Amino acid sequence: MNEQSAQSRIAQLRSILGEDSVLTRPEDTAAFEVDQRRLYHGHALAVVSPRQVEEVAALVAWCVQHRIGLVTQGGNTGYCGGATPDESGLQLVLLMRRLNRVRSIDAANFSMTVEAGCVLANVQRAADMADRFFPLSLGAEGSCQIGGNLATNAGGVNVLRYGMARDLVLGLEAVLPDGSIWRGLKSLRKDNTGYDLKSLLIGSEGTLGVITAATLKLWPKIRSGATAMVAISTPADALALLGLLREHSGERLSSFELLPRVAIDLTLRYVSATHDPLGQSYPWYVLCELTSGTTENLNEQLQQTLALAMERSLVLDAALATSERVRLDFWRLRESVPEAQRHEGVSIKHDISVPVASVPDFIAEASLWVRQHVADGFLVCYGHAGDGNLHFNINRATDGENQAFLAREPVIKRAIHDLVARYHGSISAEHGIGRLKREELQRYASPVQLACMRAIKHALDPHGIMNPGKVL
């Protein structure tokens, strides 16, 4: 596109969306042209921020007419470059931040309707003020937007009990790739009228449409809870502890996070206001939390289960959170691992899952591989072990050299992902595909699945307007 036609298009956009909704100056657009991990640096024709769904629809219709690719962006907290434009200067970045109203809360129906640009923490807060609980919770909740959470089917720390983002949605409003508005904001628990378009859009990472609003499920507010940091010898003991907690506490078990000592060490070293949770150092830790929407003595329940686990030598040591402050300290250790890893230096990350029962074997085999093949790196393997989801990250060793280390990233990823495939696992448990794992998906997904996805993509978005070059 030459400069003149670019200017004419921007003028058209301004006439559709209004002057102040179309950003083009580099100082205004730069933050939206790079992903938060700084893996991708794109260049957009413009960054646009409409105010309502009808404007989004008009924008999409315009994009179809002019064959302009549209990259929808929420809080720009994704890990896979799914919300970053390419380098062509021909794509638009669509910001959802002005569609940020909580449209309604129906406490009796345990549901609320929010616009895509609502920051997740604000959604949680609005639910809380209505004496209800919205369970989606993750590290970026202060800046990520619910629309992005849904587009990527976000996971987080409460999946064990409440499921992924897809499981938390009753209805959607979305602009489809032909510019039509699908007004599917139902608040029904049961509805068997046709194909599940909602689940299809959720997790499609903006490639099948733009989610503009959602009706979310709410739960009774949490009235009791208990949290413990537990020291264990091995991931196998973690699995046995998980079984015991399930047996004694059933669905009250809402989080079960596995941490190796090295993750605690890094966090203590680089993140302020963190404390070693137990008197001494242990090989592995489990951060577990029970919650209930009714009044119960969960501390006693958790204590009893942990005592039993100690008798059975599954648990080496444990500390119950005796106050909300201590509880937040425990969670800070867990949530700060990515930050600590960044401070330590470059790393090679894998967001993978295997069947829960295979977690110990997988960790053993994959760790051995890292020890044998990555002399200039060390493993930080932690995550939502209760769901089988591990963040399997390899940091450069202190005496290693960035370039040499990162040069081997493709080889290392290949080996780890091949191992994941052998365990019938997933190469992207919760972060999605985006741009980062597009080639990986081609390798690990079955040809039948890919053909099916392409057929759906082509049927709904024949001109390839929606987030081009992502996922497929």
Next chain:
Amino acid sequence: MNEQSAQSRIAQLRSILGEDSVLTRPEDTAAFEVDQRRLYHGHALAVVSPRQVEEVAALVAWCVQHRIGLVTQGGNTGYCGGATPDESGLQLVLLMRRLNRVRSIDAANFSMTVEAGCVLANVQRAADMADRFFPLSLGAEGSCQIGGNLATNAGGVNVLRYGMARDLVLGLEAVLPDGSIWRGLKSLRKDNTGYDLKSLLIGSEGTLGVITAATLKLWPKIRSGATAMVAISTPADALALLGLLREHSGERLSSFELLPRVAIDLTLRYVSATHDPLGQSYPWYVLCELTSGTTENLNEQLQQTLALAMERSLVLDAALATSERVRLDFWRLRESVPEAQRHEGVSIKHDISVPVASVPDFIAEASLWVRQHVADGFLVCYGHAGDGNLHFNINRATDGENQAFLAREPVIKRAIHDLVARYHGSISAEHGIGRLKREELQRYASPVQLACMRAIKHALDPHGIMNPGKVL
């Protein structure tokens, strides 16, 4: 198709599937050419029952080649004619009953893999024998098949706690409309690698492919429970009781069924071994059940909540199930309503849902309409009120006349469904669309949704092989 070409096709089918897998004699095929409500009487080219997924794939490929429509049938217990062939004699009925193996159970991973032809009760039993719980439960569980449950996204009595069939599935194996086999039997809790084909196939009623096997989620076995039959004055009191039970028992509340006195009367009249559950007659009843995977005194908990509800005049009377026999008696009253209605005579049925908080208003307004407009009928409105799902059925009055009554079915359905639409409800909460509600779907679904569904159908099944004439 002339007789000669029909014979040649049947010979081809026999060479693909084997002699004994292709039924053509009327006495062998008749049972599969009519739906269980006897609304549709079809005529098939043949009824085929392959033994394995590869045979299903070969069959579909053959159907594509010869443009033969394929109607997949499970236990033939559907309410909407979705598994019945048309009258042309050109479609095939595909029985899944020989694909009936439990392929594996992984208790530690809380999952099991079963073939589509497994009878639901057998799936429940297999889970139970592995000390696990599979929660899908409905009246037809002794004969319906899990493949049909998934194809129609079945609901049942445990949706309140565990969700619909779609929510109970981790992975699928299916034959797609081009004859390819999608081997998607993952047993992962978290997997964000591409579009959610699983949710798309589930609930598509055989129009997008043939589900041949599924990996199902399991839960801890139920270790405590409490069941009560509760008498109340109005549906509004039922809603208040639901709130109270949620507050006191949280997710332990697994069933909350609403029954009007007339449903109890009909059941007592027509179904053997049923007993009036309380000392006298009351306007409405709630059958509620608490369950837990851990050992708890739920009887005491339920009793306390009901006592509180009585103090607040929400509950008129209540009986706790003091033994498993009494519990089964209570459930027999609930599960026998459809049978009792059949004995009473013809009826006009609606399987609808509204937001849970709107249930009382909807019942009031819809009941008034029935009283004012259907002099020759009486209402039996019951169902899964905890999910907002009502079976809103109108029986012919004793002194009414079948033909005149049924002649008004379209007018009555239109009025009830229009009212449902006004309440932002669903015209098919759990039974699906099939053939029965195809025109209704055209009326009540948005043009955008329908266009999107048609685009997906055409993309995946361009020759219209899969269950032609159903849903769309």
